[in-house]
Amino acid sequence: MKNYFIKLMFTAFLFCFHLGRSQHKHEREHRILKSQFPALAIEIIDENVIDFKRIKFYKEIDSTKISYEAKLKKDKLWYSIEFDQNGLLEDIEILIKPTDVPNNTYTKIVDYLNKNYLKYKIRRLQQQYYSSNLPIDEIFKNAFQNLMLPYINYELIVSGKKDKGYLEYEILFDADGNFKKIRTSLPPNYDHILY
Template sequence: MANRKIFFTVLVLLCGCWASAQKKYEREYRIKKSQFPKKALEYIDEKLEDARRIRFYKETDSIKTSYEAKFKKDRLKYSVEFNEEGVLEDIELLIRPIDIPDDAFSKMNDYLEKNFTQYRIQKIQQQYPVGENDAETIVKNAFQNLMLPYIKYEIIISGKKDRGFAQYEVLFNADGNFENLRKSLPPNYDHVLY
Protein backbone atom coordinates (compact mmCIF):
# COMPACT_ATOMS: atom_id res chain seq x y z
CA MET A 1 0.00 0.00 0.00
CA ALA A 2 2.85 2.40 0.85
CA ASN A 3 4.49 1.67 -2.50
CA ARG A 4 1.32 2.70 -4.33
CA LYS A 5 1.21 6.02 -2.48
CA ILE A 6 4.85 6.71 -3.33
CA PHE A 7 4.31 5.73 -6.96
CA PHE A 8 1.22 7.93 -7.22
CA THR A 9 3.03 10.89 -5.60
CA VAL A 10 5.98 10.57 -7.99
CA LEU A 11 3.62 10.28 -10.95
CA VAL A 12 1.74 13.44 -9.97
CA LEU A 13 5.00 15.37 -9.52
CA LEU A 14 6.36 14.24 -12.90
CA CYS A 15 3.12 15.20 -14.66
CA GLY A 16 3.23 18.62 -13.03
CA CYS A 17 6.83 19.16 -14.19
CA TRP A 18 5.95 18.13 -17.74
CA ALA A 19 2.97 20.47 -17.85
CA SER A 20 4.95 23.46 -16.62
CA ALA A 21 7.80 22.77 -19.06
CA GLN A 22 5.55 23.76 -21.96
CA LYS A 23 5.15 27.35 -20.73
CA LYS A 24 7.34 30.06 -22.13
CA TYR A 25 7.91 32.90 -19.74
CA GLU A 26 9.36 35.34 -22.22
CA ARG A 27 9.82 39.07 -21.85
CA GLU A 28 11.27 41.39 -24.40
CA TYR A 29 12.80 44.73 -23.43
CA ARG A 30 14.05 47.45 -25.73
CA ILE A 31 17.68 48.30 -25.02
CA LYS A 32 20.25 50.81 -26.19
CA LYS A 33 22.67 49.99 -28.98
CA SER A 34 25.51 50.13 -26.45
CA GLN A 35 23.90 47.29 -24.43
CA PHE A 36 23.82 44.93 -27.45
CA PRO A 37 26.63 42.29 -27.61
CA LYS A 38 29.63 43.78 -29.42
CA LYS A 39 30.22 40.75 -31.65
CA ALA A 40 26.56 40.78 -32.79
CA LEU A 41 26.69 44.52 -33.39
CA GLU A 42 29.75 44.16 -35.61
CA TYR A 43 28.00 41.39 -37.54
CA ILE A 44 24.89 43.54 -38.05
CA ASP A 45 26.93 46.56 -39.18
CA GLU A 46 28.72 44.38 -41.70
CA LYS A 47 25.65 42.58 -43.12
CA LEU A 48 22.81 45.09 -43.01
CA GLU A 49 22.75 47.42 -45.95
CA ASP A 50 19.72 49.63 -46.60
CA ALA A 51 18.12 48.56 -43.30
CA ARG A 52 15.81 51.11 -41.70
CA ARG A 53 14.37 51.55 -38.22
CA ILE A 54 16.89 49.29 -36.49
CA ARG A 55 15.88 48.62 -32.90
CA PHE A 56 17.61 46.49 -30.30
CA TYR A 57 15.97 44.16 -27.77
CA LYS A 58 16.95 41.84 -24.95
CA GLU A 59 14.73 38.80 -24.64
CA THR A 60 14.65 36.68 -21.51
CA ASP A 61 12.64 33.52 -21.05
CA SER A 62 12.60 30.64 -18.62
CA ILE A 63 15.50 28.94 -20.40
CA LYS A 64 17.89 31.55 -21.83
CA THR A 65 18.66 35.16 -22.63
CA SER A 66 19.03 36.34 -26.20
CA TYR A 67 19.34 39.58 -28.12
CA GLU A 68 17.35 40.69 -31.14
CA ALA A 69 17.79 43.39 -33.73
CA LYS A 70 14.56 44.30 -35.53
CA PHE A 71 14.50 46.34 -38.72
CA LYS A 72 12.87 46.93 -42.09
CA LYS A 73 14.69 46.02 -45.27
CA ASP A 74 13.21 46.00 -48.77
CA ARG A 75 9.73 46.69 -47.32
CA LEU A 76 9.90 43.53 -45.16
CA LYS A 77 10.19 43.29 -41.35
CA TYR A 78 13.08 41.20 -40.07
CA SER A 79 14.27 40.04 -36.68
CA VAL A 80 17.83 38.74 -36.24
CA GLU A 81 18.41 36.82 -33.00
CA PHE A 82 21.75 36.29 -31.26
CA ASN A 83 22.76 34.44 -28.11
CA GLU A 84 24.55 36.14 -25.19
CA GLU A 85 27.94 35.67 -26.86
CA GLY A 86 26.74 37.40 -30.04
CA VAL A 87 26.45 34.23 -32.15
CA LEU A 88 23.64 34.21 -34.74
CA GLU A 89 20.77 31.87 -33.79
CA ASP A 90 18.09 32.60 -36.39
CA ILE A 91 16.56 35.17 -38.71
CA GLU A 92 12.80 35.69 -38.73
CA LEU A 93 10.70 37.42 -41.33
CA LEU A 94 7.18 38.69 -40.69
CA ILE A 95 4.81 37.20 -43.28
CA ARG A 96 1.10 36.85 -44.05
CA PRO A 97 -0.88 33.62 -44.55
CA ILE A 98 -0.84 34.16 -48.32
CA ASP A 99 2.97 33.82 -48.26
CA ILE A 100 2.77 30.20 -47.05
CA PRO A 101 2.19 27.39 -49.59
CA ASP A 102 -1.50 26.36 -49.60
CA ASP A 103 -1.00 22.71 -48.59
CA ALA A 104 1.29 23.64 -45.68
CA PHE A 105 -1.09 26.35 -44.44
CA SER A 106 -4.07 23.99 -44.61
CA LYS A 107 -2.17 21.46 -42.42
CA MET A 108 -1.45 24.24 -39.93
CA ASN A 109 -5.11 25.29 -39.86
CA ASP A 110 -6.18 21.66 -39.38
CA TYR A 111 -3.89 21.36 -36.36
CA LEU A 112 -5.16 24.62 -34.85
CA GLU A 113 -8.82 23.69 -35.39
CA LYS A 114 -8.33 20.27 -33.74
CA ASN A 115 -6.48 21.62 -30.71
CA PHE A 116 -8.31 24.88 -29.97
CA THR A 117 -12.01 25.58 -29.61
CA GLN A 118 -11.33 29.10 -30.90
CA TYR A 119 -8.18 30.84 -32.10
CA ARG A 120 -7.08 34.06 -33.68
CA ILE A 121 -3.76 34.36 -35.54
CA GLN A 122 -1.86 37.39 -34.32
CA LYS A 123 1.46 37.05 -36.12
CA ILE A 124 3.25 34.65 -38.48
CA GLN A 125 7.01 34.52 -38.82
CA GLN A 126 9.10 32.56 -41.27
CA GLN A 127 12.25 31.33 -39.48
CA TYR A 128 15.66 30.60 -40.92
CA PRO A 129 17.38 28.76 -38.04
CA VAL A 130 21.14 28.34 -37.93
CA GLY A 131 21.64 24.62 -37.68
CA GLU A 132 23.17 22.45 -40.34
CA ASN A 133 23.85 25.49 -42.55
CA ASP A 134 26.44 28.13 -41.80
CA ALA A 135 25.48 31.67 -40.82
CA GLU A 136 26.48 33.17 -44.18
CA THR A 137 24.10 30.87 -46.06
CA ILE A 138 21.27 31.61 -43.62
CA VAL A 139 21.72 35.37 -44.03
CA LYS A 140 21.79 35.11 -47.81
CA ASN A 141 18.71 32.86 -47.95
CA ALA A 142 16.71 34.94 -45.45
CA PHE A 143 17.33 38.24 -47.23
CA GLN A 144 16.31 36.62 -50.52
CA ASN A 145 13.20 35.22 -48.79
CA LEU A 146 13.78 31.73 -50.23
CA MET A 147 11.36 28.88 -49.54
CA LEU A 148 13.67 26.07 -48.40
CA PRO A 149 12.97 22.70 -46.74
CA TYR A 150 14.64 23.68 -43.43
CA ILE A 151 12.61 26.82 -42.73
CA LYS A 152 10.08 26.91 -39.92
CA TYR A 153 6.85 28.84 -39.38
CA GLU A 154 6.15 30.33 -35.97
CA ILE A 155 2.52 31.31 -35.50
CA ILE A 156 1.55 33.44 -32.51
CA ILE A 157 -2.12 32.90 -31.68
CA SER A 158 -4.63 33.88 -29.08
CA GLY A 159 -6.35 30.57 -28.51
CA LYS A 160 -8.96 29.00 -26.30
CA LYS A 161 -8.67 25.41 -25.14
CA ASP A 162 -10.83 24.72 -22.08
CA ARG A 163 -11.22 28.01 -20.27
CA GLY A 164 -10.38 31.50 -21.42
CA PHE A 165 -7.99 32.71 -24.05
CA ALA A 166 -4.22 32.50 -23.72
CA GLN A 167 -1.37 33.34 -26.01
CA TYR A 168 0.53 30.47 -27.66
CA GLU A 169 3.51 30.08 -29.96
CA VAL A 170 3.03 27.20 -32.37
CA LEU A 171 5.98 26.00 -34.46
CA PHE A 172 5.55 24.16 -37.76
CA ASN A 173 8.09 22.88 -40.27
CA ALA A 174 8.20 23.90 -43.94
CA ASP A 175 5.61 21.24 -44.88
CA GLY A 176 3.14 22.49 -42.26
CA ASN A 177 3.69 19.63 -39.81
CA PHE A 178 3.41 20.47 -36.11
CA GLU A 179 6.68 20.65 -34.15
CA ASN A 180 6.11 22.49 -30.87
CA LEU A 181 3.50 24.36 -28.82
CA ARG A 182 4.38 26.74 -26.02
CA LYS A 183 2.11 28.89 -23.92
CA SER A 184 3.54 32.37 -23.54
CA LEU A 185 2.92 35.33 -21.34
CA PRO A 186 1.16 38.37 -22.76
CA PRO A 187 3.37 41.26 -23.92
CA ASN A 188 5.11 43.34 -21.30
CA TYR A 189 3.22 46.54 -20.55
CA ASP A 190 5.36 47.70 -17.62
CA HIS A 191 5.92 51.02 -19.37
CA VAL A 192 2.21 51.94 -19.16
CA LEU A 193 1.36 54.08 -16.16
CA TYR A 194 -2.13 54.01 -14.68
Protein backbone atom coordinates in the same frame (compact mmCIF):
# COMPACT_ATOMS: atom_id res chain seq x y z
CA MET B 1 2.43 15.96 14.11
CA LYS B 2 -0.12 18.50 12.89
CA ASN B 3 2.66 21.04 12.26
CA TYR B 4 4.62 18.48 10.22
CA PHE B 5 1.54 17.72 8.08
CA ILE B 6 0.94 21.42 7.41
CA LYS B 7 4.58 21.94 6.39
CA LEU B 8 4.44 18.88 4.14
CA MET B 9 1.24 20.09 2.44
CA PHE B 10 2.68 23.60 1.96
CA THR B 11 5.87 22.16 0.43
CA ALA B 12 3.83 19.94 -1.90
CA PHE B 13 1.73 22.95 -2.95
CA LEU B 14 4.85 25.00 -3.76
CA PHE B 15 6.37 22.10 -5.69
CA CYS B 16 3.20 21.65 -7.79
CA PHE B 17 2.90 25.40 -8.33
CA HIS B 18 6.52 25.55 -9.56
CA LEU B 19 5.98 22.62 -11.95
CA GLY B 20 2.88 24.26 -13.37
CA ARG B 21 4.69 27.54 -13.95
CA SER B 22 7.65 25.89 -15.69
CA GLN B 23 5.37 24.88 -18.58
CA HIS B 24 4.90 28.51 -19.56
CA LYS B 25 7.07 30.94 -21.41
CA HIS B 26 7.49 34.04 -19.25
CA GLU B 27 8.90 36.37 -21.85
CA ARG B 28 9.86 39.96 -21.20
CA GLU B 29 11.38 42.07 -23.90
CA HIS B 30 12.82 45.52 -23.44
CA ARG B 31 14.63 47.94 -25.67
CA ILE B 32 18.32 48.52 -25.06
CA LEU B 33 21.08 50.71 -26.45
CA LYS B 34 23.35 49.48 -29.21
CA SER B 35 26.23 49.60 -26.71
CA GLN B 36 24.40 47.04 -24.54
CA PHE B 37 24.03 44.59 -27.44
CA PRO B 38 26.69 41.82 -27.72
CA ALA B 39 29.70 43.04 -29.73
CA LEU B 40 29.88 39.84 -31.80
CA ALA B 41 26.21 40.24 -32.80
CA ILE B 42 26.83 43.86 -33.89
CA GLU B 43 29.78 42.66 -35.97
CA ILE B 44 27.63 39.95 -37.63
CA ILE B 45 24.91 42.51 -38.44
CA ASP B 46 27.45 45.00 -39.84
CA GLU B 47 28.98 42.33 -42.09
CA ASN B 48 25.70 40.91 -43.41
CA VAL B 49 23.04 43.61 -43.42
CA ILE B 50 23.01 46.67 -45.70
CA ASP B 51 20.32 49.13 -46.80
CA PHE B 52 18.07 48.73 -43.80
CA LYS B 53 15.86 51.17 -41.92
CA ARG B 54 14.80 51.67 -38.34
CA ILE B 55 17.04 49.21 -36.49
CA LYS B 56 16.19 48.71 -32.83
CA PHE B 57 17.90 46.53 -30.25
CA TYR B 58 16.15 44.43 -27.61
CA LYS B 59 17.04 42.13 -24.76
CA GLU B 60 14.59 39.28 -24.25
CA ILE B 61 14.40 37.35 -21.01
CA ASP B 62 12.16 34.32 -20.76
CA SER B 63 11.88 31.39 -18.39
CA THR B 64 14.62 29.41 -20.12
CA LYS B 65 17.18 31.84 -21.55
CA ILE B 66 18.39 35.35 -22.29
CA SER B 67 18.62 36.41 -25.91
CA TYR B 68 19.11 39.55 -27.94
CA GLU B 69 17.13 40.74 -30.94
CA ALA B 70 17.77 43.33 -33.59
CA LYS B 71 14.58 44.41 -35.33
CA LEU B 72 14.79 46.26 -38.61
CA LYS B 73 12.97 47.07 -41.81
CA LYS B 74 14.56 46.11 -45.11
CA ASP B 75 12.93 46.07 -48.54
CA LYS B 76 9.48 46.75 -47.01
CA LEU B 77 9.70 43.68 -44.74
CA TRP B 78 10.16 43.54 -40.98
CA TYR B 79 13.02 41.32 -39.80
CA SER B 80 13.97 40.08 -36.37
CA ILE B 81 17.53 38.76 -36.01
CA GLU B 82 17.95 36.79 -32.80
CA PHE B 83 21.23 36.07 -31.03
CA ASP B 84 22.12 34.11 -27.93
CA GLN B 85 23.76 35.60 -24.84
CA ASN B 86 27.20 35.34 -26.44
CA GLY B 87 26.20 37.04 -29.67
CA LEU B 88 25.90 33.89 -31.80
CA LEU B 89 23.14 33.86 -34.42
CA GLU B 90 20.08 31.79 -33.47
CA ASP B 91 17.63 32.64 -36.23
CA ILE B 92 16.26 35.29 -38.56
CA GLU B 93 12.50 35.81 -38.68
CA ILE B 94 10.38 37.72 -41.20
CA LEU B 95 6.92 38.98 -40.33
CA ILE B 96 4.59 37.61 -43.01
CA LYS B 97 0.90 37.22 -43.83
CA PRO B 98 -1.00 33.94 -44.39
CA THR B 99 -0.99 34.62 -48.15
CA ASP B 100 2.83 34.39 -48.07
CA VAL B 101 2.71 30.74 -46.96
CA PRO B 102 2.31 28.02 -49.64
CA ASN B 103 -1.29 26.81 -49.81
CA ASN B 104 -0.60 23.17 -48.85
CA THR B 105 1.51 24.24 -45.89
CA TYR B 106 -1.04 26.74 -44.64
CA THR B 107 -3.84 24.19 -45.00
CA LYS B 108 -1.94 21.74 -42.76
CA ILE B 109 -1.31 24.48 -40.19
CA VAL B 110 -4.99 25.45 -40.14
CA ASP B 111 -6.00 21.76 -39.85
CA TYR B 112 -3.76 21.44 -36.77
CA LEU B 113 -5.29 24.57 -35.21
CA ASN B 114 -8.86 23.41 -35.94
CA LYS B 115 -8.21 20.02 -34.34
CA ASN B 116 -6.58 21.44 -31.20
CA TYR B 117 -8.60 24.56 -30.38
CA LEU B 118 -12.30 25.33 -30.07
CA LYS B 119 -11.54 28.85 -31.34
CA TYR B 120 -8.28 30.55 -32.23
CA LYS B 121 -6.80 33.72 -33.63
CA ILE B 122 -3.38 33.96 -35.24
CA ARG B 123 -1.74 37.00 -33.66
CA ARG B 124 1.58 36.84 -35.49
CA LEU B 125 3.03 34.72 -38.29
CA GLN B 126 6.75 34.62 -38.97
CA GLN B 127 8.91 32.78 -41.45
CA GLN B 128 11.99 31.56 -39.61
CA TYR B 129 15.44 30.89 -41.00
CA TYR B 130 17.26 29.13 -38.21
CA SER B 131 20.96 28.79 -37.73
CA SER B 132 21.66 25.30 -39.02
CA ASN B 133 24.88 23.96 -40.45
CA LEU B 134 24.88 26.68 -43.13
CA PRO B 135 27.39 29.53 -43.04
CA ILE B 136 26.03 32.72 -41.47
CA ASP B 137 26.32 34.76 -44.67
CA GLU B 138 24.21 32.19 -46.53
CA ILE B 139 21.48 32.26 -43.85
CA PHE B 140 21.33 36.06 -44.17
CA LYS B 141 21.28 35.84 -47.97
CA ASN B 142 18.44 33.29 -47.92
CA ALA B 143 16.42 35.33 -45.42
CA PHE B 144 16.84 38.65 -47.22
CA GLN B 145 15.89 37.04 -50.53
CA ASN B 146 12.88 35.53 -48.73
CA LEU B 147 13.57 32.11 -50.27
CA MET B 148 11.21 29.20 -49.69
CA LEU B 149 13.66 26.52 -48.59
CA PRO B 150 13.02 23.08 -47.08
CA TYR B 151 14.71 24.02 -43.79
CA ILE B 152 12.60 27.09 -42.90
CA ASN B 153 10.03 27.08 -40.12
CA TYR B 154 6.83 28.97 -39.51
CA GLU B 155 6.35 30.40 -36.03
CA LEU B 156 2.85 31.39 -34.98
CA ILE B 157 1.66 33.28 -31.95
CA VAL B 158 -1.90 32.06 -31.44
CA SER B 159 -4.62 32.92 -28.95
CA GLY B 160 -6.39 29.60 -28.64
CA LYS B 161 -9.43 28.51 -26.69
CA LYS B 162 -9.53 25.12 -25.07
CA ASP B 163 -11.87 23.87 -22.33
CA LYS B 164 -10.43 26.19 -19.68
CA GLY B 165 -10.46 29.40 -21.71
CA TYR B 166 -8.04 31.32 -23.90
CA LEU B 167 -4.27 31.08 -23.64
CA GLU B 168 -1.52 32.35 -25.85
CA TYR B 169 0.70 29.80 -27.58
CA GLU B 170 3.89 29.93 -29.59
CA ILE B 171 3.69 27.12 -32.16
CA LEU B 172 6.41 26.03 -34.56
CA PHE B 173 5.77 24.24 -37.86
CA ASP B 174 8.25 23.04 -40.48
CA ALA B 175 8.28 24.13 -44.13
CA ASP B 176 5.65 21.51 -45.02
CA GLY B 177 3.26 22.56 -42.23
CA ASN B 178 4.08 19.67 -39.90
CA PHE B 179 3.84 20.46 -36.19
CA LYS B 180 7.24 20.69 -34.45
CA LYS B 181 6.70 22.15 -30.97
CA ILE B 182 4.50 24.33 -28.82
CA ARG B 183 5.01 26.57 -25.81
CA THR B 184 2.34 28.21 -23.73
CA SER B 185 3.25 31.84 -23.27
CA LEU B 186 2.02 34.69 -21.19
CA PRO B 187 1.29 37.87 -23.09
CA PRO B 188 4.54 39.83 -23.29
CA ASN B 189 4.86 42.93 -21.16
CA TYR B 190 5.23 45.69 -23.74
CA ASP B 191 4.34 48.62 -21.49
CA HIS B 192 7.99 49.59 -21.05
CA ILE B 193 9.23 49.29 -24.64
CA LEU B 194 10.43 52.53 -26.19
CA TYR B 195 9.23 53.41 -29.65
